[in-house]
Amino acid sequence: MAVDALKTTPLHDLHVALGARMVPFAGYSMPVHYPDGIIAEHRHCRARAGLFDVSHMGQAFLAARDGGDPAAALERLCPGAIATLRPGRMRYTLLLNDAGGILDDLMVTRSAAENGRLFLVVNAAVKEADFALMADRLADATVLERLDDRALLALQGPRAEAVLATMLPEVRELAFMRAREATWQGVPLAVSRSGYTGEDGFEISLPAEAAETFARALLDHPDVAPIGLGARDSLRLEAGLCLYGHDIDATTTPVEADLVWAIAKSRRERADFPGADRILKQLAEGPARRRVGIRPEDRTIAREGTVIRDPAGDRVIGRVTSGGFGPSVDGPVAMGYVETAAAQAGTPLGLEVRGRLRPARVAALPFVPHRYVRKG
Amino acid sequence: MSTIRFTKDHEWIRVEDGRGTVGITDYAQSQLGDVVYVELPEVGATLAQGDEAAVVESVKAASEIYAPVSGQVVERNEALEAEPGTVNESPMDEGWFFVLSLADPGELDGLMDADAYARYVKDLD
Numbered sequence: 001m002a003v004d005a006l007k008t009t010p011l012h013d014l015h016v017a018l019g020a021r022m023v024p025f026a027g028y029s030m031p032v033h034y035p036d037g038i039i040a041e042h043r044h045c046r047a048r049a050g051l052f053d054v055s056h057m058g059q060a061f062l063a064a065r066d067g068g069d070p071a072a073a074l075e076r077l078c079p080g081a082i083a084t085l086r087p088g089r090m091r092y093t094l095l096l097n098d099a100g101g102i103l104d105d106l107m108v109t110r111s112a113a114e115n116g117r118l119f120l121v122v123n124a125a126v127k128e129a130d131f132a133l134m135a136d137r138l139a140d141a142t143v144l145e146r147l148d149d150r151a152l153l154a155l156q157g158p159r160a161e162a163v164l165a166t167m168l169p170e171v172r173e174l175a176f177m178r179a180r181e182a183t184w185q186g187v188p189l190a191v192s193r194s195g196y197t198g199e200d201g202f203e204i205s206l207p208a209e210a211a212e213t214f215a216r217a218l219l220d221h222p223d224v225a226p227i228g229l230g231a232r233d234s235l236r237l238e239a240g241l242c243l244y245g246h247d248i249d250a251t252t253t254p255v256e257a258d259l260v261w262a263i264a265k266s267r268r269e270r271a272d273f274p275g276a277d278r279i280l281k282q283l284a285e286g287p288a289r290r291r292v293g294i295r296p297e298d299r300t301i302a303r304e305g306t307v308i309r310d311p312a313g314d315r316v317i318g319r320v321t322s323g324g325f326g327p328s329v330d331g332p333v334a335m336g337y338v339e340t341a342a343a344q345a346g347t348p349l350g351l352e353v354r355g356r357l358r359p360a361r362v363a364a365l366p367f368v369p370h371r372y373v374r375k376g
Numbered sequence: 377m378s379t380i381r382f383t384k385d386h387e388w389i390r391v392e393d394g395r396g397t398v399g400i401t402d403y404a405q406s407q408l409g410d411v412v413y414v415e416l417p418e419v420g421a422t423l424a425q426g427d428e429a430a431v432v433e434s435v436k437a438a439s440e441i442y443a444p445v446s447g448q449v450v451e452r453n454e455a456l457e458a459e460p461g462t463v464n465e466s467p468m469d470e471g472w473f474f475v476l477s478l479a480d481p482g483e484l485d486g487l488m489d490a491d492a493y494a495r496y497v498k499d500l501d
Contacts (some may be wrong), residue, residue, distance in 0.1 A: 038435040039410040228408070229436055299413045299457070301433045325412040332413075354415075354431065354438075370472055 005094055009055035010151040010208035011215055018226055026057040026124035031228040034182045042327045045197060045235055049157040050227035051218050058127025059205060061111075062118040062134065070118050073106070073141040074082060077133065079254065079273040081148065083265035086088040087112040090177050090192055094262055095122075095130060100275020100282075101250040102257065104130050105242060109179045109192060119179075119190065119205070123244045151211035152243040156201030156235075158371065159223040164191075164202055167217060171202060175375035183346035184214065191342045196232065198239025238335055240293060240365030246304055247321045247335055249292060253265070255282035256337065258291045258365075290343040293363040294320065294351075300334045300358045302351045308338055309350040313357045317342050320351070328368045338362065381444065381484050382493035388468065389444040389476075391484060398444060399472040400432065400463065403497045404441065408434040411463040416474055423447060423476065425483050430473050445483040447476030494497040 020031030071082040080093035090109040179192035190207035308318035323334030386404035413433035423443035463471040
């Protein structure tokens with residue numbers, strides 16, 4: 001892909017100045033790592049605070065067309081209880097197709113300041129499809145306003161609150177999955193306590209033209225280091241979090257993907273979401289396959305696509321959908337789908353790597369405990 | 377007196393008295409990123425020039441290491457099992473992979489010397 005065909009985020013020049021190795025990702029030139037390397041960045045995030053540029057993701061407001069509730073419309077596509085989402089709260093949810101397959105996973109925040117408006121963050125790789133779907137199916141009741149002029153940064157790690165509070169003192173009061181608007185040096189921004197690493201942390205949405213100044217102010221703190229997509233992937237994998245297009249896709253249902261908690265109880269009872277018939281059937285009878293954690297028992301790394309067999313190697317029973325090295329557990333980690341009979345933690349598996357069967361076991365997720373800050 | 381030669385795939389071989397120690401170059405380790413696992417050939421394995429000899433797993437991907445010349449594996453660097461990062465830290469020295477007893481020293485003539493390899497790498501970037 002020609003470099004000049006790639007899009008750039010507002011922090012592109014900063015990444016280059018910091019010595020990042022840039023790679024194409026979802027049509028953007030993105031930093032995969034900085035000079036210290038992926039493992040050092042991963043460890044830094046879990047020990048102190050890592051700064052991620054995730055501006056490639058799709059940000060948008062979904063507002064009601066005539067003073068109604070945009071959430072009621074969004075529920076046509078999602079199985080979550082979005083209509084009951086209160087101001088300042090956010091929820092992880094899924095866009096589903098009529099077969100109950102997952103079109104994307106996303107975060108939905110109910111704005112505190114605006115009248116019922118929803119703030120959406122969707123995955124970069126499918127944002128065009130997501131926004132086209134919403135425009136097509138929700139246009140009678142909603143207006144979708146893309147925020148392509150905004151950057152999105154994530155600050156994650158045990159020191160994230162202390163660091164961010166020096167710039168935005170109000171974040172000390174913010175609990176996990178809560179959001180609020182704030183101002184920094186006259187720049188209006190939205191901040192949430194959420195992330196994709198399993199650590200405590202925040203995501204900040206702000207105007208593109210202020211992003212570099214804001215990022216540099218964060219990087220001035222000795223506890224903060226820039227983190228690229230390489231470590232972002234190993235962090236979320238250790239946290240047991242799905243990557244769309246790999247661990248979840250249009251062929252996986254929330255039941256198979258072990259994401260049943262994203263289907264609100266009230267919505268289950270009403271069966272009023274796409275693919276409800278198939279999903280409710282799987283809930284009643286059990287799915288044929290399930291997403292599980294996998295730990296190779298030797299040092300072999302099993303990557304996406306690795307065939308999973310029973311320990312004797314006789315039958316194919318699944319496939320790895322994400323895999324790599326987990327620096328925080330000092331060993332290989334993976335996620336994948338296996339037939340339901342093999343989905344219990346501790347079940348022995350055989351992983352086909354370079355023509356040989358390697359021993360592994362189903363492992364409980366997450367590999368590293370989450371450290372979300374839920375306030376009472 | 378030892379001779380060092382390099383392959384286009386960024387392996388080096390340091391030969392003395394018919395035995396060659398094999399590793400990957402500094403350029404290769406920097407391209408790979410953090411090495412997390414190394415799969416070495418068995419002692420006694422017979423390799424033809426160009427055969428897959430070892431595998432290096434970095435955080436990003438697995439890469440094959442090929443036998444620069446034909447020979448039999450007489451030693452492997454067991455220390456890499458516990459400390460794969462040695463490949464990044466000391467690629468030309470402590471990060472060696474295995475030692476071959478050379479079957480045909482004439483094969484070395486087809487490989488690059490240090491100057492030729494340095495020019496080769498320069499042209500890559």
